[in-house]
Amino acid sequence: MAVTPSLNSLPYEIRQTIYSLVGRQTGDSGYWRGNSAPTIAHYATVSREWQEAFEGFTFRELRVTPKRLKSFSHIVTSPRRRAIVQTIHFHVSLDRYEPHLGGEQESSAERRRGTEVLTAALGSFFRVMTNWRKSDTSPLGLDLHLLVDSPSDSSTLTGKNGGPMVTGRALTSYLKLDLETLSLPHIDVFSGLRCTGRHLQPTSILAIVSRLRTLEYLDVELNHDSTRKRDVKQRNNFAMGLDQHGETVRVLSLRRPSPMLTPSPSPPKQPWSDFYVYMRNFSQQCESFEFDDCIDAAQFFAPFLVGPATEKSLQGQDVPFWIRLKRLNVRNSYMMKAPYLRVANRIEALASVHKVLVAIGRAACRMPDLLFARVCQYVLSDGQLEWFVLTYECYAGKAVLRAKGFILGRAMTEAWKHCAASKGLGFVVHNETDDPAAPEL
Incomplete structure (x- = not known):
């Protein structure tokens, strides 16, 4: 046998x-x-x-909490194990609250408590990570995923995707670090940082970024563009601080808190404001740049808008040149709830969509290495959501432009065709819309 x-x-x-x-x-x-x-x-x-x-x-992905830092330090000590690790999920759990408080905002005392918990947890985590060396990890470095929430943030209700919905308290509360008492050592093992859960103030994010000396990828939420002094100051400080503390960042992804926090008045159109000046300057060092409604595309790409009023307001400013940019992803919405009420009606929305798509086509001429761009513009009117997607791809010596939800008009086609010609590429256009009622933009 x-x-x-x-x-x-x-x-x-x-x-x-x-x-x-x-x-x-x-x-x-x-x-x-x-x-x-x-x-x-x-x-x-x-x-x-x-x-x-x-x-x-x-050990590819490790999930760590403040209470398990000691066991984490004990188990992941050998160079062999550390070299396997790709992502560390650091989960900071805030205090529980009663179900009947789920729809109410936090009190001042509760916000202070959240600040204390997060500040202490990050301090302990960073001190533990000082025992790691760059040589311990893979050549690509580590990704840090910071998740901060309360066990009570998950509602008993079920969302459209089948998962639990988040309470109103979780959506309307924000977190910040105590920058006066915060003491974080410098670390050179993290190449990526992503923050999810409760909304973390941008200046607190900068405090973390300033301690990550080899950070290349940053994915965070950004305050709404509103007239509230706190929001304006946070946004300006974040954009200005990126240049100082994020000099190694090459991949930047910015997103609004979602679902949206408490609505606030939308700001005046100021493409020359400190925020947009700083953000345009910083984006020129990026290889990949992605943003949604937290940045107004029309204001960001204002130097490329057609019209004497815009050209006059931006007179004297340098025209951006994105020498490294390979990937661009832009998403904006119109006629949604505040603070995204950029237009009064559908006619204005379509005009804005056209203006933005043409401007980005003109800007693409200043992106010599651009390989992929996707611009999504959403319009909500009469309870119906319309979406307009423009995709630009370069491969095999040609540039392919695809339009979905609309028909490419002459001005837009010429702007992107000129971009392809400036790079010596062939140019192909695909209108991927069969609807005869689709607007021409």
Whole structure:
């Protein structure tokens, strides 16, 4: 009777394939969450070879809380394990609150408590991470995902995507660090930072960014563009501070708090304001730049708008030149709730969409390495959402322009055609809209 071969008798490549299949089917969650269900971590106890194989799944993404920092420091000490880690999810949990308070804003005392919890948690985490060296990690560095919320922030209601909705308190509350008592050491192991959960004030984000000396990727929320002094100051300080503290950032993604926080009056049109001047300047060092309603595309690309009024207001300012930019992603909406009431009616909205798409086409001439651009403009009128998407891609010596939701007009086509010609590329246009009622822009 033939003896059944053992797993260890199989060729190395086959064993690695088996480990990979088991790892994908099992999933790597649970090891850092205290789950009792079987996880990859249990397979790692079979043998030394199994340990090394399955730790590649177990330690790829680590979920850490302030209470588990000590065990985190103890378990992830060897260079082999540290080299596996790609992302650290640092979850800071705020105090619970009663269900009947879910629709109310936090009190001053509760906001101070949240500041204390977050400031202390980040201080402890950064001190632990000073034990890591750049040589311990992969050449790409680590991504830090900072999640701050309360266990009570999840509502009993279910959202459209099937997941739990977030309470009104979670949506309308904001967080900040105590910058006077905050003491964070410099760290050179993180190349990416993403903040989710409760809205964190931009100047507090800058305080974190200033301690990450090798940061290349930044994905954060930005305050609404409103006339409130606090918002204006936060936005201006953030845009100005990026140049000083984010000099290594090459990928910048900015998003509004979503769903939107408490509405506030929209600001006057000031494309020459400090915020837009600083943000245009900083974006010129980026390889990838992405933003939504937290930045008004018309004001950001104002130097490229057609019209004597705009040219006069921006007189004397340098025209931006994005020498590194390869990817651009812009999303704006019109006729939504405040503070995004940029227009009064659909006619004005369509005119603004046309103006923005032409201006970005003109700006693309100042982006010599641009490979991909996607500009989405959404218009809500009479309860109906219309969307207009323009996509620009470069490959095989040609530039391909695609329009969805509208028909490309002459001015827009000429602006993007000139962009392609300035780079010596062929030019192809695709109107991907079959609706005969689609507007021509």
